[in-house]
Amino acid sequence: MGWEAPGYTEVRQLGTGAAGRVVLAVHDDTGIHVAVKYLSDRWRRDPVALARFRAEARTLTTLRHPNIATLWEYIQDPQGAAIVMELVNGVSLRALLREHGATGPEAALVVLKGSLLGLARAHETGLVHRDYKPENVIVRDDGVSKLVDFGIAVREGTLSRPEGTPPYMAPELWAGEPSSAATDVYAATAVFFECLTGQRPYRSTEPVVLGYQHVHAPIPVQDAPEPVRGLVERGLAKDPAARPAGAEAFVAELEAVAAAAYGDDWEERGRRRLAALVLLLAVLMPEPPPAEPQVSTTLARTTFRGVRGHVTKTAMGATLAALVAVSAALVIANRDRATPFEPVAAAPPTESGVPVALPPTPSTTPQLVPEDTADPEDTGAPEDTGDPPGGTDSGPPPTATPPFTATAGPSATRTAGPSATRTSRPTPTRTATPTATATRTATPTPTRTPTRTVTPTASPVTSVSRLGVGRLAVDGATAAGTFTLAATGAAPVTVEATWRAGGRIVHVERLGLRGDTAYTRTLRHTFPERPCGQDVTLTVASTPAAPGGARSATVSVPPCPTEVTALRATLRMDGATARARLLMTTSGTAEVPVSAAFAVDGDQVADRSATLSGRTSYTRDLTYAFRARPCGSTVSVLVRAGGRTASARARVTCPPEVKSVSIIRSAYGDGTATATVAVGTGNARPVRLTVTFQLGGRVAGSQVLELAGDTSYVRTVRQAFGQVPCGTAWQVRASTEPGAGSGTAVDGGRTPACEPEEPTEEPTEQPTEEPTEGPGTIG
Template identity: 50%
Template sequence: MSNGWAVPGYTEVRELGSGGSGRVVLAVHEATGTAVAVKYLSDRMREDPAFVREFRAEARLLGGLVSPYVTGFYEYVEAPDGAAIVMELVDGVSLRTVLRESGRTEPEAALVVLKGSLLGLAAAHRAGVVHRDYKPENVLVAADGSSKLVDFGIAAGRGSTPGVAGTPAYMAPEQWQGQPASPTADVYAATATFFECLTGRKPYDGGNFAELAVQHIEAPVPETEAPEAVRPLIRRGLAKRPEQRPENAKAFVAELEALAVAAYGPRWEERGQRKLAALAALLPLLFPSAGGAAAGTTAVATTSIGSGWAPGRGGWLATGLALVLGAVVVLTTDAAGTPQDPSALSDFATTSPAVPGPTPTAGPSHPPSPRPSATGSPTPTPSAPTASPTPTPTSWPSGSTSPSWSPTPTPTVSWSPTPTPTLRVTKLGVSLKPGAYRGDAAISLATQGRGPVTIVVQWFLGGTQGAYSVPDGTDTIVVEAGAPATVVQSHTFTRGRGCYGGVRVTTKPAAANASASDSQPLVRCTDLEPPR
């Protein structure tokens, strides 16, 4: 930092990234020799009490998330001359760096990345926290092919209304409209990143914020660009309405595992991790342990607008202008007059969180209690440190709900596939409610046992009732046995190809009655085209 302040008890080795909002350094805990990452808030940001509160909130949030799939938190230190978060050092590179080098990944590797970071999101969702900024920059890939989720800088409590914020290429439709923070928005962003791993490009490529907003809200899901086997995950995760997506990251992991085992076999995860490790191995000089030059910044290109902003369909021109101006303000502020290179955003980025945190009071600094690394090799537990030099840093107040500072054992990352429990579908039914150009299929099923059930919905058009002669698309839904017995799936039929809409439903595992179907005349038949 400009005033030279450093967290007492640590020796700085080198800088890992820097920007207008702060910097991240590789440091060593003097009492134990443990390598850590220290994120410093910039002097300019410390002059704003709101930024300091938000920085504390990010620290408190990280301290409450104990998961091998989330960057570990050691301590928060605040003094008259500085503020810093001491974190686990992840010896890896960002998924963005991997994609920049390789272009795309094979499906099994993409599934491994998605599963690992979804498990990190699941830990946050269990704690009532929505990340709101899942993207390739915020997923770190270690040398063994494991992955971790980082940067909770703009996280928010579930159901809160912190306003429009995020990275536009990965923002869910409801996120653009400032609706309450929900885990389904994280599921959407994770799926957009998964799509990018598979195809080498983002799902939507609007030239400005207004175009991107319209595409995310209205454009069809570009599932056909991805390998056919994984399209059901993309359809589900990028669904326009939140209720059509898995309700949280844990539910999405269950769907992912069922699909991956069915499509690629029980050893998909082992192969995918090896492939991902091979891609990371192409970038050895970019790992923190390599001792290379610092790259990137700690600034994140996010857009944050007041919580009351919720444009209607007619207001996208003004919306685009507001978003562009918001981005200009953020980027100009972070750059302090120097344009930022969006491709150089740091793996250790941070922005403004919306989760309230405690106000520290004066007290002694605590050393970190390092947890096992993602590869399962534990780092040493620090012994009691020597007296901290002045200025005396501050820590969480006594009696607060801050995390414990004693060592917390963390399970190692396990990549063994989860077996699919045996189950039976004892009964299957469907009824079709037609409209002019669409139909709503109400699917009912009864199950025994536990595990995921894959529902395959085939749509047809025909010239007579019961004639399933013209295929018109297929949807795949994955539900847990014991979940609500009725699922509604909607479909827009192709115009001019028949007056009767039909639906046929099967399941995996197969239902006792094999399949169910229904056919009904479309409303348009009476007014818009003669029967055929």
């Protein structure tokens, strides 16, 4: 079977999967039944998976609540790692839904209330469960439910990759946004809906479609009973801000609705309904349900007869059992292991809210466990998906330990529940009342000889002669210190150890010492977070008190280097100003320098920097103002912080700077063309106006005008053509740079048409007179 947790004997396996296995085991020193969750060898060799497994255990040490399964111990050595949990003797809510379908509204309200109360306790410490689902709710045979598996819990507001079980993931998880208490409220309401109707709110098998339904699809409130539709609608709101402010606030709404709809005794009826459903699946419980007590008296009377007489012993058995139970719990709570943190007992918080590691008190109410492998079809074990521990398919973590009672003495009796008794002497009558007082008397038997009176011998008084606290050290979030104690006898001595961080009490534990006169013990405590920059103090006091009273040791923890755990950047243009927004989360509140480098088309143009401190989550803008908006360019930013980088870019578009260009009028006369041009702009920046004249399809000339200092211009331009044939087409074109929104303006006409020529008369032929012969004429 491989490595087993030291001090525990495995009884049988409850479930198995790729991440590990869950077994029912017995604590060797006390006989207590527990559930042990082992990390598989594959994941134990993965530092990230091992750290996550250890973080789950550390998380559970901070959570003490009746609706959350209690951590008993975390064990880690080179051969293996295990979480020892309270054995919750019951079945998972998933098993109830699979076997019986809808539970009915009153039972569903009881499940929702118990889960919300457990989640509220987690939210008080700043934790978000993120994987609430029916597999992680265990219902006992008295109808009480317990929440398990905090494997992927995160601090509220943490930016991380989306994780969870898709049918119950809130819209913000699908969008990659931070988790909050409202995220758990959404998942709890989705399970509530399933208890009411027997089916999930959204049921697509395609993750993409399922995500779309959670983000956009209407809430199927019409499928729920009418009196509780308002609760479903509030809890499944798409916007986290529209859901109840937290789990505790939702409980108040739930109780008001339930009482109005189903009467003041709705909770009792709901618990009875759940108990009946669980008992129908008793074969899946790790231990058989307890039998009904067969006695009606609270006193047990056992007579031992001797040679000279008899002694009568009358006691309330549960009182002695409780005393030994305390000792047994202290054995578990103070084992000296080389582990990240020591075992803690299941104790409620003190009035100040600080968890105190005190042993559990006996109870006649059996605790319950997940259904796991009692049924091959319904093991409750993690599915073999290969996911690391704490992932969404790792199954419900083990829960453990029914209360026990054990009495020591001549007639030792160990009771594993209200109905089981094992004796090594003549069996006394069992008792059903858990409290009583114990008396012991010795009465001599009358004889014929003088009466002999038995005088008890007084036990020597043990006192503490010396108490000291050795060197205190803090490694990460775990503090360890050693104390020594010397006593004058071997009688019991009680030691109370108080841990403080920054002057605040953060943990108190008590140890019982007996059987020796000198003791050396190492105490360890793991803080929820590393106590950076604080003084950690261990104070040890004893009863009986040591000379001089309590002893203390203090160590100053240096400030921790703050690490950047997440960094994102966005970029937008506001006019000519580039605005880079960075979103950053850190592991501490110390100073973190951040810088942003701005570039245009890949060429860096500016640097901006800032130093952030005092918080663990930041949203900050870094800006750079250009002289003019870099129209048509790509602006980018590269943000650096704590060794991480993030980048963003934006393409810059601009509206036209020149709104319009138009030719108001144009004319031609006496060989010259004239055009009057109007230009309208959006600003007073320079504009180049070009006016071109054409004659007969050829460019006859052009003029360029520089315009600036105004937003409206009118200019008249002339072009002499010289001698132009009549009836020739001419044209004027006006354009700007930058280009106008209205485009290029065109106008023109023709030169005057030619005048028609007047017709000319041809001369008539006149008859010529022949000369007459006269004197001198030679013929």
